[in-house]
Amino acid sequence: MTDRLSSQFAFLDEIDRLKAIERATPIGDNSRPENSAEHSWHIAMYALVLADHAGPEVDISRVIKMLLLHDIVEIDAGDMPIHMAHDAEAHAAKEAAAAERLFGLLPADQAAEFRAIWTEFEAAESADAVFAKSLDRVQPLLQNLAVGGGSWIDYNVTMDQIDTRVGVKVNRGAPRIWQFVRARVAPFFSASR
Amino acid sequence: MTDRLSSQFAFLDEIDRLKAIERATPIGDNSRPENSAEHSWHIAMYALVLADHAGPEVDISRVIKMLLLHDIVEIDAGDMPIHMAHDAEAHAAKEAAAAERLFGLLPADQAAEFRAIWTEFEAAESADAVFAKSLDRVQPLLQNLAVGGGSWIDYNVTMDQIDTRVGVKVNRGAPRIWQFVRARVAPFFSASR
Ligand SMILES: [Ca+2]
Numbered sequence: 001m002t003d004r005l006s007s008q009f010a011f012l013d014e015i016d017r018l019k020a021i022e023r024a025t026p027i028g029d030n031s032r033p034e035n036s037a038e039h040s041w042h043i044a045m046y047a048l049v050l051a052d053h054a055g056p057e058v059d060i061s062r063v064i065k066m067l068l069l070h071d072i073v074e075i076d077a078g079d080m081p082i083h084m085a086h087d088a089e090a091h092a093a094k095e096a097a098a099a100e101r102l103f104g105l106l107p108a109d110q111a112a113e114f115r116a117i118w119t120e121f122e123a124a125e126s127a128d129a130v131f132a133k134s135l136d137r138v139q140p141l142l143q144n145l146a147v148g149g150g151s152w153i154d155y156n157v158t159m160d161q162i163d164t165r166v167g168v169k170v171n172r173g174a175p176r177i178w179q180f181v182r183a184r185v186a187p188f189f190s191a192s193r
Numbered sequence: 194m195t196d197r198l199s200s201q202f203a204f205l206d207e208i209d210r211l212k213a214i215e216r217a218t219p220i221g222d223n224s225r226p227e228n229s230a231e232h233s234w235h236i237a238m239y240a241l242v243l244a245d246h247a248g249p250e251v252d253i254s255r256v257i258k259m260l261l262l263h264d265i266v267e268i269d270a271g272d273m274p275i276h277m278a279h280d281a282e283a284h285a286a287k288e289a290a291a292a293e294r295l296f297g298l299l300p301a302d303q304a305a306e307f308r309a310i311w312t313e314f315e316a317a318e319s320a321d322a323v324f325a326k327s328l329d330r331v332q333p334l335l336q337n338l339a340v341g342g343g344s345w346i347d348y349n350v351t352m353d354q355i356d357t358r359v360g361v362k363v364n365r366g367a368p369r370i371w372q373f374v375r376a377r378v379a380p381f382f383s384a385s386r
Contacts, residue, residue: 005373008242013335015238016221019231028209038212041234044261045208049201049303061254064261068237110242142206180198 004107011105014075021074024081024151025143034143036071036079043067046135053176057127062117066132069114070121073098082140082165083155095122124169134173137166141185149188159189197300204298207268214267217274217344218336227336229264229272236260239328246369250320255310259325262307263314266291275333275358276348288315317362327366330359334378342381352382 021036044067051060071079076098080091103114120126124133141162144150151157162185170178214229227235237260244253264272269291273284296307314322334355337343344350355378363371 002373005246005370009335009373009377012235012239012242013221013339016235016336016339018234019220019227020222020224027212028206029213031213034212035231037234038228038230041211041230041237041261042205042209044234044237046205048258048261049205049299053198061257064254064257065241068234068241068257106242142202143209146206146209177198180195180202184202 007105007107008110011102014102014105015072017075018072021071021079023079023140024084024154025140026147026150028143028146030147030150036074039139040068040071043135043139046139047132050135050174050177053174054131055127058131059128062128063132063135066117066121066128067135069118070132070136072102073118075102081151081155082137083151083157083161130173132173134170134177138170138174138177138181141166141181145185145188152188159186162189200298200300201303204295207295207298208265210268211265214264214272216272216333217277217347218333219340219343221336221339223340223343229267232332233261233264236328236332239332240325243328243367243370246367247324248320251324252321255321256325256328259310259314259321260328262311263325263329265295266311268295274344274348275330276344276350276354323366325366327363327370331363331367331370331374334359334374338378338381345381352379355382 018037018040019035022033023036023039025034025039026032027034027038044064047060047063047067051058054060054063073095077091077094080086099115099118103111103118105111106114121129121132124130140151144152163182167178167182170181211230211233212228215226216229216232218227218232219225220227220231237257240253240256240260244251247253247256266288270284270287273279292308292311296304296311298304299307313319314325317323317326333344337345356375360371360375363374
């Protein structure tokens with residue numbers, strides 16, 4: 001049992017480093033970039049609050065678990081901003097190695113369980129993963145909106161790009177939420193570009 | 194439905210401010226104080242990872258919800274370090290007012306639900322709340338240990354105080370975890386004081 005706790009605390013100590021991984025979007029007062037740990041908390045709260053907009057086949061407790069651990073690979077692989085051009089295959093390989101190392105700190109049964117949940121999230125096929133991905137993509141829009149542009153300005157983003165890179169995917173898992181958020185976001189782009 | 198989403202997003206936008214609430218403990222690389230949003234993520238991960246050390250009557254999904262929202266009142270009331278002398282009654286009143294205002298941004302049914310979960314956490318009587326409180330108290334010990342003292346040094350804390358202010362409560366909800374963590378923490382105090 002002590003061995004089990006040793007592995008569990010080795011993991012819990014190590015994931016503290018997610019607090020130092022910076023994202024492209026700022027926090028709401030625009031004072032600094034958001035980090036991936038507080039982002040993970042925020043989208044877990046999105047899941048808790050927006051649960052009633054998920055389909056009946058979605059298990060919100062699983063979605064929350066998925067969102068809590070989905071970014072842990074960034075400790076080794078870094079955050080990849082959605083609007084930044086990159087080699088998707090190379091980045092995916094980096095994340096897979098990160099999942100091996102980081103979840104591998106846990107006892108074997110938990111390592112396998114966490115890796116499976118992370119893989120399910122990445123695959124974006126199950127109902128839980130599709131809803132979780134929708135929330136993960138929608139939160140940065142509202143962060144950018146709150147600060148008058150944020151990473152939209154840094155990456156020179158257009159409403160068309162929002163629709164194709166974000167909208168299509170949010171719409172799959174949470175069409176009502178997408179309709180609502182799109183209506184809030186669109187005026188920024190018609191006003192500024 | 195749009196009204197419901199408006200209230201839900203008003204709440205989700207507002208709670209972004211938890212990312213600016215500083216705690217007494219530092220993050221693991223000792224570069225800055227931990228904020229309450231990333232702390233909430235970290236202890237939700239504690240619950241996920243340490244679930245197998247909870248009693249059979251504990252519902253881990255409820256514990257995770259509780260931990261995700263337990264610190265939101267700090268947006269208005271601030272964080273009160275456990276080792277800092279303070280007027281407990283005045284602080285509790287501030288937190289109750291904060292819960293009214295912040296959870297009150299949500300649709301009425303959710304406002305009532307979140308307030309009830311927060312009240313249950315604060316009361317520390319149900320099995321879920323007792324386990325949640327144990328994790329909330331244990332994480333700062335490991336943060337302080339990681340940085341060679343942290344808020345223990347700022348507040349001149351002794352092992353006796355750790356035992357009475359933290360140990361008794363962690364022991365109630367998670368005796369095996371307390372035994373393990375106490376053994377890790379105790380050498381710091383015998384070496385340095
Ligand atoms: Ca993410």
